Amino acid sequence: MALFASRKSGLTWAVHLTVVLLVALWVFPTFGLLVSSFRTSDQISSSGWWKALSTQETQNSPVRIAGEEDEVDGKFVIRGELFPTSDTELSNWGTSSLKPNAYEPGEVADLGDGNTLTVDNRGAFVLSGPASFAEQRSPRVFTTAATPPEFTLQNYETVLFSSRGGEGVGQAFINTLTVSIPATVIPILIAAFAAYALAWMRFPGRALLIAAVVGLLVVPLQLALIPLLTLHNQVGIGKSYLGIWLAHTGFGLPLAIYLLRNYMVGLPRDIIENARVDGATDFQIFTRIVLPLSFPALASFAIFQFLWTWNDLLVALVFLGASDDKLVLTGRLVNLMGSRGGDWEILATSAFVSIAVPLMVFFAMQRYLVRGLLAGSVK
The missing domain is CATH 1.20.5 (Single alpha-helices involved in coiled-coils or other helix-helix interfaces)
Known part of the structure; x- marks a missing residue:
C-alpha cells in the first residue's frame, strides 16, 4: 500500500x-x-x-499639402513637414490612392500644369508651380513610412476625463463603483446573520429554510426583473441606486447564505459551546468568534459578488436606465463599440479600465477563494 x-x-x-x-x-x-x-x-x-x-512599416493616412506660399524666382513655392511631431523615416510616397508608393524619397513628381512636388525621407515637402496655389486644389500625399515604437498616456486621459463625443468613461466608472460597493457589502451583512442563525441556532422550520435557500440558487434572476421593477416603481425607488442595491442584494443572498452557512457549520463546536457556557450571547458569539473565523468565506463571496455586479449590464439597464448620468461601465463600452468602433485605442483603453479593478480585487483576495469555496466539503 x-x-x-x-x-x-x-x-x-x-x-x-x-x-x-x-x-x-x-x-x-x-x-x-x-x-x-x-x-x-x-x-x-x-x-x-x-x-x-519594433519599428513598423505602415501606410499612413493621406495628408493634404498645406502651408504659406512664397514666390521664388518667378515660381510659387509651398514648403512644410508631413510629420512635424514624429520621428518618421519615409520609404515611399505617392499622390494617388491607386499608386501610393509611386515615388522614392527625394524624387520629383510631375503634377501637371508645370506643378511639381518632392518629399524627402523625413517628410519635408516642396510644392512649386508657375501659378499661385491659392485658387488651386492642393494635392494629397500618400506615404509609407517606418515608424519607431510610440507609447502615450493620451488614451487614458481621453478615456477617463474627456466628455467630448462620448469618449470618456470616467462618469460610468464612478457609477459602477457606486453600484458595486454597496451591492457587495449589503448582502454580506445580511447573509452573515442569516448564515449564523441557520448554522448554530435551533428553531422550528430551520431545515425548510435551508432547503428554500438551496432552491433559490437555481432560479434565473431574469424571471424576477420585471415584477421587481414594478414593485420598486410602486414604492418609489424605481430607476435609483437604492433600487439596484436592493435588487443585487436579493439576487446575491441565496449564494451568500449557502456559502457562509456551510463554512460556519464547520467551525469547531467546542469554541461555540464554551462561549455559551461563559455566558456569551448569540450576538457576542457571532461578532467576536464566528465572524473573524469566517473571513475566508466572506472574502470568497465578496469576490464573486463584486465581479458579478461590476460586470453586470442587464440588471443595471433595468433598474438604472441608460441615461449618461447613471450609465454603468459595461453600458458605456457597448456604446463605444457602436459609436467609435474604428478608434481601437479608445476601445482598448476603455476595456482595460473596465477589468483593472476586478483584477486588483481578485488578486488581493484570491488566497481566500479556495478556502471559502471548499467550506463544508470535508468533515
Whole structure:
C-alpha cells in the first residue's frame, strides 16, 4: 500500500501542461490589451501588440499639402513637414490612392500644369508651380513610412476625463463603483446573520429554510426583473441606486447564505459551546468568534459578488436606465463599440479600465477563494 501511495500519476505532466495553457490563454490577451491601451491609433491599426517594441512599416493616412506660399524666382513655392511631431523615416510616397508608393524619397513628381512636388525621407515637402496655389486644389500625399515604437498616456486621459463625443468613461466608472460597493457589502451583512442563525441556532422550520435557500440558487434572476421593477416603481425607488442595491442584494443572498452557512457549520463546536457556557450571547458569539473565523468565506463571496455586479449590464439597464448620468461601465463600452468602433485605442483603453479593478480585487483576495469555496466539503 505504501508503494502505491508514494507513486505519482503518469498524467501529472498533462495536468501541469493544461494549467500552463489555461494560464497563457488568460494572461496573453490581458497583457496584449494592456500594451494596446498605451499605443497610438496608427500603431494599433498597422500591427499587433506583440510588435509594439519594433519599428513598423505602415501606410499612413493621406495628408493634404498645406502651408504659406512664397514666390521664388518667378515660381510659387509651398514648403512644410508631413510629420512635424514624429520621428518618421519615409520609404515611399505617392499622390494617388491607386499608386501610393509611386515615388522614392527625394524624387520629383510631375503634377501637371508645370506643378511639381518632392518629399524627402523625413517628410519635408516642396510644392512649386508657375501659378499661385491659392485658387488651386492642393494635392494629397500618400506615404509609407517606418515608424519607431510610440507609447502615450493620451488614451487614458481621453478615456477617463474627456466628455467630448462620448469618449470618456470616467462618469460610468464612478457609477459602477457606486453600484458595486454597496451591492457587495449589503448582502454580506445580511447573509452573515442569516448564515449564523441557520448554522448554530435551533428553531422550528430551520431545515425548510435551508432547503428554500438551496432552491433559490437555481432560479434565473431574469424571471424576477420585471415584477421587481414594478414593485420598486410602486414604492418609489424605481430607476435609483437604492433600487439596484436592493435588487443585487436579493439576487446575491441565496449564494451568500449557502456559502457562509456551510463554512460556519464547520467551525469547531467546542469554541461555540464554551462561549455559551461563559455566558456569551448569540450576538457576542457571532461578532467576536464566528465572524473573524469566517473571513475566508466572506472574502470568497465578496469576490464573486463584486465581479458579478461590476460586470453586470442587464440588471443595471433595468433598474438604472441608460441615461449618461447613471450609465454603468459595461453600458458605456457597448456604446463605444457602436459609436467609435474604428478608434481601437479608445476601445482598448476603455476595456482595460473596465477589468483593472476586478483584477486588483481578485488578486488581493484570491488566497481566500479556495478556502471559502471548499467550506463544508470535508468533515
